[in-house]
Amino acid sequence: MDHPLEAPLDAATPVVSAFYDRFPYPGDPLQDGPPPGYNWRWCVDSVVAAVDGALPPEPRPWRILDAGCGTGVSTDYLCHLNPGAAVLAVDISAGALAVARERTARSGAAAQVAELRIEQRSLLDLAGEGPFDYINSVGVLHHLDQPEEGLRALVPLLRPGGLLHLFLYADGGRWEIHRTQRALALMGVGTGPAGLRLGRELFATLPESNRLRRHHEQRWALDTAADANFADMYLHPQETSYDLERLFRFVDQPGIHFAGFSNPEVWDPARLLQGELLERARALSPRQQWALVESLDPDISHFEFFLRRQDGGGAPETLSSTVPQAWSDEALLAAGGERNRCLWGWPSTALLGPDLRPLTITAEELALMEALEASPAGTPIGALPLAQGPAERAAAARRLREERVLLLLRA
Structure with a gap:
């Protein structure tokens, strides 16, 4: 059910809505059947494992908000990559939503999830919805007249600990x-x-x-x-872009903390430096390393990152507290696990990984993953029916986790 937009809360809404009615975006072609490939940032299991290092043990059909869904490309992936989820997709453009509804109907998206709602609504006017485990808002807030109001509207819709994925233009x-x-x-x-x-x-x-x-x-x-x-x-009539300093001022709001870039490889100085220069870069704090990369690579055209809603009370978490810690052999063997859905070519030792790059795993690693899939959910890695000894299977599990083939389950 659509909601009238007679009194938009953002000054840019009527102009932006009319623009997207003329040019429904993104302009990806429609097709029958599931969308091609995957994007791990739209698979909530993959996101949570990347941010936290492991998945929660409790059952999780996720509650997902696609805030500014446009023509439904992201909504389509969110449905197909998160089976059983409840998905709400909203946008201010009736023209874009008409395409989104046709796209998801042709792909069979609704059959993949417990609930799919596609509604003409402003993300600034979603009081009463949620709480959501995951909010996707890619390329949206920077088109508001006041982007910070968009962020303030989205944060209360997250459950404590929930994640918000944002994409904003870079200067x-x-x-x-x-x-x-x-x-x-x-x-x-x-x-x-x-x-x-x-x-x-x-x-x-x-x-x-x-x-x-x-x-x-x-x-x-x-x-x-x-x-x-x-x-x-x-031609867009309303747009804001950021540098790194302004970005962190933008996200410095009560109740949330920065949980990491969703393209961390871009912000690794090793992509640009080597030798003594890299050693000096590695000695810097994370924020300083990112500032260095920003200075050295003027082609960075956007920021994509995760924010987490903090649990009530207490001091804000630091970035270091959000970085997954190393797993001991004992912890790996006691953990259960799942295969990442964002793999191309499974089952095989030659794959495309979550970032659509070639990835080779060993026959022993493949055997571990196949044994995990054939066992009851939650079976500890150490209890899998394999000929591999504890040290060998722990080493295999560690590498599979590092390559994001294996998503661990916290005990």
Whole structure:
């Protein structure tokens, strides 16, 4: 059931809603059957294991909110990657929601979950919903007139300990995009079909050596092949972006703490440095390392990260308290586990891992995982019917956990 948006709480809502009615986003094609592949950030089991190091032992069909679902790409994955969940997807654009409903109907998303609701509502007006275990709000808050109000609206919808996944634009990697946006605005091309036509014409007209044209053709041409995606990037009427310092000021709100980037490999100095320079970088605090990476890599175009709602009372948790701790052999052997659903090519020793990169496991590691899947849920790894000795299976379980093939269950 849709809710009328006659009195939007955010000043940008009518303009943004009309924009997405013209250009329903994202412009991914519709298809019959489940969505292709996976994105582990939309599989709540995989997220919780990544943030906490293990899954809770209690039963968990998750309660999930897709806050700003657009044309339903994220909603579709959230349903197929979280069987049995209860999913609420909301967006302010009727045009985008029409596509979302068709997408999820054609994919069979509703059959995968206990409940799927797709409603025309503002994320600022969801009082009475929840509490949710997981809120996905990717590429949404930065289109509000006051993004901090969006964050303040979402946090109370989380259960204590629940996780919020956000994606916000970064200044550095959008330098060329911002200049293109300003140029098109100065020429008054508008945010409709004329703006789309003239925006594409701009890149065809600029000299081949022009930095804006080169940047678009080399980095964004494929991503913006769909008209809706081009419009979202270059014609959007309301947008905010951040640097790292402003980002952490933005998330510094009562009741939540930063629980880590959802693309941590991007923020690892080893991606850019080696030798003594890397040693010096490793000696820095995590925040300093991230600031270093931000300085060294001007192509970072967005921040994607998790926030956790704190339990009531007590001092805010530090980042170090959210980093999964090492597991002893004894703890590994006493733990149960599950296979990560975000693997391509299972069962095999040659896989694509959760980040869609090639991953090779050994025959012994494959045997451990197959024994785990064939055993009753919660069976300790040390009790699996395998010829492997305790040290051998603990080593296999440790590597499988590090590669995120194995999701451990806390005892």
